[in-house]
Amino acid sequence: xxxxxxxCPYCESELTHTxxxxxxxxxxxxxxxxxxxxxxxxxxxxEVDHDQAIRMNDIxxxxxxxxxxxx
Numbered sequence: 001x002x003x004x005x006x007x008c009p010y011c012e013s014e015l016t017h018t019x020x021x022x023x024x025x026x027x028x029x030x031x032x033x034x035x036x037x038x039x040x041x042x043x044x045x046x047e048v049d050h051d052q053a054i055r056m057n058d059i060x061x062x063x064x065x066x067x068x069x070x071x
Contacts, residue, residue, distance in 0.1 A: 006034060006045060008034075008036035008038065008039060008041055008043075009041070009043055010036065010039055010041040010043075011036060011038055011039040011041065013036055013037070013038035013039065015036065015037040015038050016034050016035065016036050016037065017034065017035050017037060018032050018033070018034055018035075019033050019034065019035045019042070020032065020033045021033075028048070028049065028052065029046050029047060029048050029052075030046070030047040031044055031045070031046050031047075032044065032045050032046075032047065
């Protein structure tokens, strides 16, 4: 398995580090706090499994279609 580097959203540096991670059993997600080594910016990420991401995409698409049907 390859390690993925999450670039900093502030300076786009690839030099980032996970400083904490927690598992949410209700939503079945992982929340990570990340730190940029380059600029010290901190930000959260939320990770979902692939099946859950597909379901969320389907729900968003259906909601968008309903909004477009409105006069």
